[in-house]
Amino acid sequence: xxxxxxxxxxxxxxxxxxxxxxxxxxxxxxxxxxxxxxxxxxxxxxxxxxxxxxxxxxxxxxxxxxxxxxxxxxxxxxxxxxxxxxxxxxxxxxxxxxxxxxxxxxxxxxxxxxxxxxxxxxxxxxxxxxxxxxxxxxxxxxxxxxxxxxxxxxxxxxxxxxxxxxxxxxxxxxxxxxxxxxxxxxxxxxxxxxxxxxxxxxxxxxxxxxxxxxx
Amino acid sequence: xxxxxxxxxxxxxxxxxxxxxxxxxxxxxxxxxxxxxxxxxxxxxxxxxxxxxxxxxxxxxxxxxxxxxxxxxxxxxxxxxxxxxxxxxxxxxxxxxxxxxxxxxxxxxxxxxxxxxxxxxxxxxxxxxxxxxxxxxxxxxxxxxxxxxxxxxxxxxxxxxxxxxxxxxxxxxxxxxxxxxxxxxxxxxxxxxxxxxxxxxxxxxxxxxxxxxxx
DNA sequence: GCATCGAAAATGTGATCACAAAAGAGCCAT
DNA sequence: ATGGCTCTTTTGTGATCACATTTTCGATGC
Numbered sequence: 001x002x003x004x005x006x007x008x009x010x011x012x013x014x015x016x017x018x019x020x021x022x023x024x025x026x027x028x029x030x031x032x033x034x035x036x037x038x039x040x041x042x043x044x045x046x047x048x049x050x051x052x053x054x055x056x057x058x059x060x061x062x063x064x065x066x067x068x069x070x071x072x073x074x075x076x077x078x079x080x081x082x083x084x085x086x087x088x089x090x091x092x093x094x095x096x097x098x099x100x101x102x103x104x105x106x107x108x109x110x111x112x113x114x115x116x117x118x119x120x121x122x123x124x125x126x127x128x129x130x131x132x133x134x135x136x137x138x139x140x141x142x143x144x145x146x147x148x149x150x151x152x153x154x155x156x157x158x159x160x161x162x163x164x165x166x167x168x169x170x171x172x173x174x175x176x177x178x179x180x181x182x183x184x185x186x187x188x189x190x191x192x193x194x195x196x197x198x199x200x201x202x203x204x205x206x207x208x209x210x211x212x213x214x215x
Numbered sequence: 216x217x218x219x220x221x222x223x224x225x226x227x228x229x230x231x232x233x234x235x236x237x238x239x240x241x242x243x244x245x246x247x248x249x250x251x252x253x254x255x256x257x258x259x260x261x262x263x264x265x266x267x268x269x270x271x272x273x274x275x276x277x278x279x280x281x282x283x284x285x286x287x288x289x290x291x292x293x294x295x296x297x298x299x300x301x302x303x304x305x306x307x308x309x310x311x312x313x314x315x316x317x318x319x320x321x322x323x324x325x326x327x328x329x330x331x332x333x334x335x336x337x338x339x340x341x342x343x344x345x346x347x348x349x350x351x352x353x354x355x356x357x358x359x360x361x362x363x364x365x366x367x368x369x370x371x372x373x374x375x376x377x378x379x380x381x382x383x384x385x386x387x388x389x390x391x392x393x394x395x396x397x398x399x400x401x402x403x404x405x406x407x408x409x410x411x412x413x414x415x416x417x418x419x420x421x422x423x424x425x426x427x428x429x430x
Numbered sequence: 431g432c433a434t435c436g437a438a439a440a441t442g443t444g445a446t447c448a449c450a451a452a453a454g455a456g457c458c459a460t
Numbered sequence: 461a462t463g464g465c466t467c468t469t470t471t472g473t474g475a476t477c478a479c480a481t482t483t484t485c486g487a488t489g490c
Contacts, residue, residue, distance in 0.1 A: 434490100435486105435487090436486095436487085436488100437485090438484085440484085441483085442480095444477105444478095444479095446475105446478105448473105448474095448475090448476105449472105449474090449475105450472095454467105456465100456468095457465085457466085458464090459465100460464100
């Protein structure tokens with residue numbers, strides 16, 4: 001639930017494992033229901049079971065992994081009700097973040113967002129669903145960083161983390177070829193300083209993808 | 216970030232430690248900045264360092280504890296900006312939870328809320344700040360449970376957890392003697408089925424206490 | 431062919447240990 | 461008295477191990 005800590009030099013073993021697994025889950029590189037073992041993680045990251053366990057427990061606490069009653073961990077298979085809830089949380093938090101970022105959104109930020117949006121068009125045409133998820137999140141994070149609200153951003157990222165495997169399943173299934181149309185609306189609202197329009201655009205962008213999965 | 220799991224029979228050691236520390240922090244039994252050691256926790260709960268570390272790491276991941284660069288853990292001392300952010304998050308999430316609970320709020324629920332509210336008046340007159348925090352949270356949780364939104368409730372509880380030590384400092388400082396007036400407004404709005412009134416009452420109740428600390 | 435039972439492999443949990451880094455206590459010089 | 465230095469104690473980290481449980485897989489019987 002904390003923003004990913006940014007150690008200047010130090011990188012303890014469990015932090016390295018945590019970060020590796022976290023980005024893998026958030027970017028949709030793991031399918032829902034995929035199992036993990038502590039010894040397997042340890043082998044892969046060349047550490048013992050102890051740091052692997054710490055990383056896994058942290059991800060379980062954040063809802064990025066689920067732990068069965070026997071202690072086995074796997075990526076979550078979310079119910080439709082939970083997907084709807086998480087989408088509603090994304091809408092609530094990210095609309096607020098966008099709204100707080102609006103007064104500080106200068107032209108340099110908007111340029112950067114447009115660059116990222118162009119990248120999204122690329123990865124979409126390449127049918128690269130992992131790249132799509134990663135770049136899409138980068139678009140949102142770039143905007144929200146301007147809100148200067150680290151606790152809120154951390155909350156939003158936790159929701160993204162929980163939705164990672166589900167988004168993989170979603171964007172892997174529907175083979176979309178068009179870039180997200182709401183991103184253009186977000187950029188336009190930022191340029192115009194139109195707060196109601198921005199709120200609506202962000203809400204629509206966040207809700208649209210998940211709606212068709214849960215529906 | 217997960218709702219506290221409810222094991223039917225099993226209670227692993229690290230879960231027992233986690234739960235113990237969690238309620239202690241959330242209910243304001245620890246002051247901001249208070250330090251903890253793994254060996255001390257292990258002694259207190261009669262376990263080795265391993266489960267103590269797991270519990271602590273989980274609480275750090277949830278933002279309930281902060282970890283210094285050298286690995287020392289303590290309860291967080293929040294800046295005013297962060298308090299404002301967390302209060303805004305409470306407002307966002309809890310207003311939504313209350314709104315979702317409204318259509319399902321029958322008379323039995325309202326009765327229970329009034330009972331809890333009477334208890335709050337008791338503990339307030341006894342100058343029992345820990346009891347006040349605990350009962351106040353119970354009031355909110357009882358209402359939000361009706362929303363049938365476990366992910367949102369878990370988010371709200373995580374925010375409570377992060378604010379626990381700060382709320383202790385706040386309610387310990389201002390020696391209030393009157394019960395929270397907004398709880399009555401919440402109950403009245405529930406009875407009347409007045410959604411805008413409910414949203415306003417919840418927002419006011421959540422924001423009022425923290426505003427005077429951050430301001 | 432299929433279900434069932436049992437042995438073997440795999441897995442999570444928690445304790446213990448060695449090690450390095452950090453904090454603290456004590457001491458001396460000024 | 462106070463500031464700085466060293467030595468001792470405390471503390472977190474990660475590895476390893478034993479144990480209980482679960483899972484898996486193959487053999488056996490019908």
